[in-house]
Amino acid sequence: MVWAAGIKGPELLKNLEGLEVNRINQLIVDDHLKTSRDANIYALGDCAQCEWGSKKGFVPPRAQAAHQQASYLYRLLTRQLDGATVGPFKYRDFGSLVSLGRQSAVGNLMGGVIGGNMFIEGLIARVMYRSLYQMHMLALHGWVKMVLDWISHSLRRATEPHVKLH
Ligand SMILES: Cc1cc2nc3c(=O)[nH]c(=O)nc-3n(C[C@H](O)[C@H](O)[C@H](O)COP(=O)(O)OP(=O)(O)OC[C@H]3O[C@@H](n4cnc5c(N)ncnc54)[C@H](O)[C@@H]3O)c2cc1C
Structure with a gap:
């Protein structure tokens, strides 16, 4: 979907x-x-x-x-x-990743990362998506909460049913 x-x-x-x-x-x-x-x-x-x-x-x-x-x-x-000036804002597009469920993702990496535009998919994209998410958690909450979130996420994944039961 x-x-x-x-x-x-x-x-x-x-x-x-x-x-x-x-x-x-x-x-x-x-x-x-x-x-x-x-x-x-x-x-x-x-x-x-x-x-x-x-x-x-x-x-x-x-x-x-x-x-x-x-x-x-x-x-x-x-x-x-401090009385100094700063040049204009320049947006750097590092690419996009879209999660496609637990096993996969698609996306593209832009010039800033690999020196060209590259399409990625499957497990590699999924691992990158997951790593980015963990980096966001780290930036927002610090190491302790990030690790706890990662452990609880892994435990939930292992125990929760794959379909909604009721
Ligand atoms: C479902 C979804 C998926 C997304 N996925 C991605 C993605 O994979 N990658 C990506 O790069 N971007 C994604 N985005 C976009 C990304 O979330 C936003 O671009 C980003 O959060 C913008 O940040 P912001 O600080 O401008 O606004 P927000 O993160 O929306 O922060 C605005 C804050 O202001 C608060 N606020 C609103 N009105 C008031 C008020 N009147 N008074 C006080 N506070 C108020 C809100 O509660 C909120 O906390 C997604 C967005 C959605 C909705």
């Missing part, structure tokens, strides 16, 4: 006085993530529409984009406080 969903920002964003939004309620930002009508307000992640720069279109609403923008904004704001 393939499930697809679009995204839309909450109505709240449309009603922030004076700030410009697109038709899906994303705040329009420039290449320094400043909102178009107020340079003192920044937006990042899914709620922002940011030009891709090197490519046509906009930075995609993905976790890796939100993460890169968060790191960028942290650098920009701290350096600005």
Whole structure:
């Protein structure tokens, strides 16, 4: 089964006085993530529409984009406080992975990782998907919680039924 969903920002964003939004309620930002009508307000992640720069279109609403923008904004704001400037935000696409259940996944790795665009599938893609998930857990919760989550996930997998019983 393939499930697809679009995204839309909450109505709240449309009603922030004076700030410009697109038709899906994303705040329009420039290449320094400043909102178009107020340079003192920044937006990042899914709620922002940011030009891709090197490519046509906009930075995609993905976790890796939100993460890169968060790191960028942290650098920009701290350096600005020291009176320094920072160049524009540049999105680096490391590729996409889609989980296809327990045994498989598909995806593509982009230039930043392997120096070209490469399609991957099967167990390799699955292992990469799982590793990325563990890295996210590590970043969010630290080693102890990450290891506990991994153990509990493995135990659950071994004991839970493969079909819904009732
Ligand atoms: C089912 C699903 C699968 C996905 N899979 C992938 C994937 O495999 N790879 C990938 O790169 N991306 C994936 N994404 C996209 C990814 O989750 C988002 O791009 C990413 O989380 C955006 O981060 P963000 O910080 O901008 O927003 P969010 O992570 O959505 O964080 C926004 C936060 O704001 C809070 N919030 C909302 N309204 C208010 C309010 N009024 N007041 C206070 N707080 C509020 C929310 O509770 C939330 O915690 C997936 C998304 C979905 C829905």
